[in-house]
Amino acid sequence: MAGRSAIEKAVDKANEKAIEGAGKLRLEGRVPFGGGGDVDVLAMDNGLRVLLLVDRSAPVVAYSTWFRVGSRHEKTGKTGLAHLFEHLMFNETEHLKAGEFDRKLEEAGAESNAATWVDWTYYYEAVPKDRIGLVIDLEADRMAHLVLRDAQVASEKEVVANERRYRVDDDVEGIASEMLYRTAFVKHNYGWPTIGWMADILGFVPGDCEAFYETYYAPNNATIVVVGDVREADVLARIRKAYGALARAEIPEEDTFPEPPQAEERLVVLKKPTATEKLVIGWHGPALGDPDHAPLTVLSEILFGGRASRAYRAMVIDEELATDLRGWASTFRDPGLFEVYATARPGKTKDELLAALDREIDRLHAEVPAAGELERAKARLELGGLQALDTASGKAEQIGFYDTVTADPAGALRRLEAYRRVTAGDVRRVARRFLVKSARTIVHVVPEAPAGAAT
Amino acid sequence: MIARDLGGGAKLFLEPSHVLPIVSVVVALRTGSAHDPAGKEGLSRATARMLRRGCAGMNAVAVEEAIDRLGAELALEVAASSTAVAGQVLARNADAFVDLVAKLIRSPTFADDEAARLLRETRAELLEALDNDRVLADRFFRRRLFAGHGYGRAARGTAASLAAIDREAMRAHHAAHYVRANAVVAMSGDIDPERAERLARVLVEALGDGDAPGEVLGDPPALAGRHLVFVDKPERTQTQILVGSLGTSAHDDDHVALSVANAIFGGTFTSRLTREVRGKRGWSYGASSRLGVDRKRHSFVMWTFPAATDAAPCLALEIGLLEKLVEGGVSDREVRFIERYLTRSWAFEVDTAQKRVHHALDVELLGLPPDYYSRYVDHVSAVSTDAANAALRARLDPKNLVVTVVGTASTTLEAVRAAIPNLASEEIVAYDLEAKES
Numbered sequence: 001m002a003g004r005s006a007i008e009k010a011v012d013k014a015n016e017k018a019i020e021g022a023g024k025l026r027l028e029g030r031v032p033f034g035g036g037g038d039v040d041v042l043a044m045d046n047g048l049r050v051l052l053l054v055d056r057s058a059p060v061v062a063y064s065t066w067f068r069v070g071s072r073h074e075k076t077g078k079t080g081l082a083h084l085f086e087h088l089m090f091n092e093t094e095h096l097k098a099g100e101f102d103r104k105l106e107e108a109g110a111e112s113n114a115a116t117w118v119d120w121t122y123y124y125e126a127v128p129k130d131r132i133g134l135v136i137d138l139e140a141d142r143m144a145h146l147v148l149r150d151a152q153v154a155s156e157k158e159v160v161a162n163e164r165r166y167r168v169d170d171d172v173e174g175i176a177s178e179m180l181y182r183t184a185f186v187k188h189n190y191g192w193p194t195i196g197w198m199a200d201i202l203g204f205v206p207g208d209c210e211a212f213y214e215t216y217y218a219p220n221n222a223t224i225v226v227v228g229d230v231r232e233a234d235v236l237a238r239i240r241k242a243y244g245a246l247a248r249a250e251i252p253e254e255d256t257f258p259e260p261p262q263a264e265e266r267l268v269v270l271k272k273p274t275a276t277e278k279l280v281i282g283w284h285g286p287a288l289g290d291p292d293h294a295p296l297t298v299l300s301e302i303l304f305g306g307r308a309s310r311a312y313r314a315m316v317i318d319e320e321l322a323t324d325l326r327g328w329a330s331t332f333r334d335p336g337l338f339e340v341y342a343t344a345r346p347g348k349t350k351d352e353l354l355a356a357l358d359r360e361i362d363r364l365h366a367e368v369p370a371a372g373e374l375e376r377a378k379a380r381l382e383l384g385g386l387q388a389l390d391t392a393s394g395k396a397e398q399i400g401f402y403d404t405v406t407a408d409p410a411g412a413l414r415r416l417e418a419y420r421r422v423t424a425g426d427v428r429r430v431a432r433r434f435l436v437k438s439a440r441t442i443v444h445v446v447p448e449a450p451a452g453a454a455t
Numbered sequence: 456m457i458a459r460d461l462g463g464g465a466k467l468f469l470e471p472s473h474v475l476p477i478v479s480v481v482v483a484l485r486t487g488s489a490h491d492p493a494g495k496e497g498l499s500r501a502t503a504r505m506l507r508r509g510c511a512g513m514n515a516v517a518v519e520e521a522i523d524r525l526g527a528e529l530a531l532e533v534a535a536s537s538t539a540v541a542g543q544v545l546a547r548n549a550d551a552f553v554d555l556v557a558k559l560i561r562s563p564t565f566a567d568d569e570a571a572r573l574l575r576e577t578r579a580e581l582l583e584a585l586d587n588d589r590v591l592a593d594r595f596f597r598r599r600l601f602a603g604h605g606y607g608r609a610a611r612g613t614a615a616s617l618a619a620i621d622r623e624a625m626r627a628h629h630a631a632h633y634v635r636a637n638a639v640v641a642m643s644g645d646i647d648p649e650r651a652e653r654l655a656r657v658l659v660e661a662l663g664d665g666d667a668p669g670e671v672l673g674d675p676p677a678l679a680g681r682h683l684v685f686v687d688k689p690e691r692t693q694t695q696i697l698v699g700s701l702g703t704s705a706h707d708d709d710h711v712a713l714s715v716a717n718a719i720f721g722g723t724f725t726s727r728l729t730r731e732v733r734g735k736r737g738w739s740y741g742a743s744s745r746l747g748v749d750r751k752r753h754s755f756v757m758w759t760f761p762a763a764t765d766a767a768p769c770l771a772l773e774i775g776l777l778e779k780l781v782e783g784g785v786s787d788r789e790v791r792f793i794e795r796y797l798t799r800s801w802a803f804e805v806d807t808a809q810k811r812v813h814h815a816l817d818v819e820l821l822g823l824p825p826d827y828y829s830r831y832v833d834h835v836s837a838v839s840t841d842a843a844n845a846a847l848r849a850r851l852d853p854k855n856l857v858v859t860v861v862g863t864a865s866t867t868l869e870a871v872r873a874a875i876p877n878l879a880s881e882e883i884v885a886y887d888l889e890a891k892e893s
């Protein structure tokens with residue numbers, strides 16, 4: 001057909017054969033992705049979305065599956081289910097014995113893992129390019145044909161319980177962060193930890209997992225991202241064959257309450273076996289898709305980005321109040337938190353840390369940052385943004401993440417553009433909009449009595 | 456890969472790539488924390504970190520602002536056998552960044568107030584590191600396994616050793632180690648060879664003229680018997696367990712064969728150790744084994760982190776698995792499987808220019824065989840089952856082990872002790888030992 005692009009021809013070719021029960025692929029659009037080419041946006045009749053970026057810089061392919069389900073979709077008493085289920089997805093299917101999924105991928109030389117967060121769960125592989133067919137078949141198989149057995153559920157509950165001990169119960173920053181979110185969010189489901197409360201983890205039964213799978217693991221709740229050295233017609237034909245006959249599910253409408261505005265500061269004190277005081281603070285912040293998220297990120301760089309940043313210089317270097325000081329704006333679909341984490345030097349207190357931090361924030365309320373500060377923050381963010389795109393896996397992650405959270409596969413590049421547009425006035429404006437005392441929650445970690453001497 | 460001799464003993468490795476507009480630059484030295492004088496552990500690291508605390512014409516703040524303005528980042532990393540001044544920068548600013556790094560290397564001021572500030576910061580960081588149980592386990596494991604050897608010394612220093620370091624010691628260390636004869640430059644990214652060589656010469660000319668310091672690392676002492684180091688920390692619901700011994704040297708004829716055997720045992724998610732500890736029993740979120748590679752023989756170590764209540768049975772299981780591995784060996788099927796994994800996954804060790812150039816850097820810094828990485832796939836493919844099993848019997852002996860456990864002694868020590876048959880010695884240390892000793 002005259003005038004059809006390479007991708008259109010590839011879609012035609014992928015749709016050539018009749019496959020029983022399988023709908024067709026259609027090209028919905030192309031999204032420029034900088035010098036790296038275009039992301040092709042495709043969809044199937046069963047609702048599956050496919051994002052494809054050809055990248056021949058290395059003979060590998062990154063393949064990820066993003067499910068639009070995370071801990072926000074859970075219910076009280078069943079927290080941690082999305083994450084536990086992520087673990088279970090590596091087990092048996094109707095076509096594979098337990099352990100075979102990982103073994104087949106390893107034998108192919110693949111890297112493989114998964115992650116669960118508040119808004120999504122994603123599974124990823126990176127594989128030598130000649131093994132992409134295996135990955136497609138394995139992923140489609142576990143999306144539709146997972147088998148859940150009591151023994152595996154019991155074992156993975158133990159693994160997750162140990163993961164919780166590792167990341168939270170025995171980790172000062174982990175437990176403080178959990179307390180922060182629990183206290184800051186009284187209504188929204190962001191208030192409970194993605195890993196789940198221990199009692200909930202230990203209380204899951206296989207029926208919980210089966211119901212979750214049937215509800216959320218369906219093609220119309222998923223986006224596949226493919227980045228790498230592929231032949232478009234080949235990979236699209238494989239995807240159509242593997243996923244085309246999978247049935248849609250009735251995905252429940254979301255049942256989340258927006259977090260009501262916080263009217264006054266909240267303070268929690270935790271006693272932990274740690275050498276010095278810690279301060280973890282969260283102000284209610286914007287959703288990732290909010291136009292003010294980029295200026296707030298620039299503000300974060302001005303305050304905490306590198307040794308020349310304002311708050312770092314004042315609190316770590318000049319006044320020597322803190323050993324460690326970090327800040328960031330959460331990147332969630334709904335409004336999250338602007339977080340600060342500070343470790344006090346020996347003998348320094350939370351009040352001293354907070355007073356110093358408040359001085360810097362008050363300055364941002366009162367004055368616009370200098371041109372040089374803005375320039376430096378933007379340069380750092382530009383480097384960081386580019387570094388995330390260094391590998392096929394990095395590109396795939398950025399494409400999948402931004403598509404899932406903001407519905408924009410090229411969101412990573414739009415962020416870089418947004419940073420460039422931020423003005424000094426924007427920084428002051430978002431400081432006044434978000435960094436107000438009444439909208440913050442503070443977790444103060446206090447050292448317990450000193451450890452006993454060695455016997 | 457482009458390799459150039461820059462004169463005076465310095466070398467350049469370069470891997471151009473125009474995938475992203477970023478340039479990576481490393482000025483590496485062939486010496487590291489193993490060269491810290493006794494009683495001044497942490498000196499190499501402190502000296503390296505002082506490079507960004509002021510140079511001729513620029514105070515510390517001006518240095519940091521210059522780095523940020525260029526859209527760059529700079530890291531100063533010290534390992535036992537090497538030191539690296541490593542940065543990445545937006546390609547359009549590469550020349551200015553290299554000029555800045557050269558200035559930092561050539562003329563650090565070692566100002567009194569900055570040196571004192573750095574040492575206070577480092578002592579505070581030692582305290583903060585006490586929150587990280589994994590770091591604690593690693594530190595005390597190496598301290599025992601490599602007792603009396605450079606690999607066992609605290610690269611960050613201890614509270615006592617930091618007190619013995621001053622600006623004169625840092626200045627002297629800089630003069631002795633930051634010399635052309637001791638340096639290797641590696642560059643990768645969006646830069647053409649001619650420009651890279653010109654910039655590399657700028658960096659090399661910033662270094663001093665002296666002779667490279669001599670090798671100070673001998674072979675680590677042999678280990679005899681089983682030794683427990685219990686790192687006592689309150690309120691641990693979970694333990695960190697490291698079990699290991701001396702492992703391999705990259706120059707051993709059986710090095711690759713042992714690496715293959717190790718991968719079978721604990722190098723992948725479906726390996727024996729992970730299957731038994733995590734898959735079957737759910738005892739630990741992670742379970743793995745690793746062979747360290749450095750200039751001299753390094754370690755073999757297994758890592759798990761079970762709940763405190765499972766620490767003893769997990770430890771007993773690991774020791775049993777190791778005994779079975781050495782006695783029974785690995786099978787043909789296992790060897791064929793892992794060789795497919797190692798050779799095919801090699802694609803991810805070479806998929807960026809930076810990774811490729813770092814291979815060349817490692818060969819140079821650690822004295823690895825010249826074809827260590829370039830013929831990795833061939834070497835692995837050539838390993839037979841007999842060779843893997845012979846390497847296990849020759850290099851690993853489960854009768855000689857260091858077991859390090861971070862946990863709460865009052866609730867866990869007794870069971871852990873009982874889980875180690877034929878224990879030759881036991882040491883119980885407070886987790887804050889090195890952060891507070893005077």
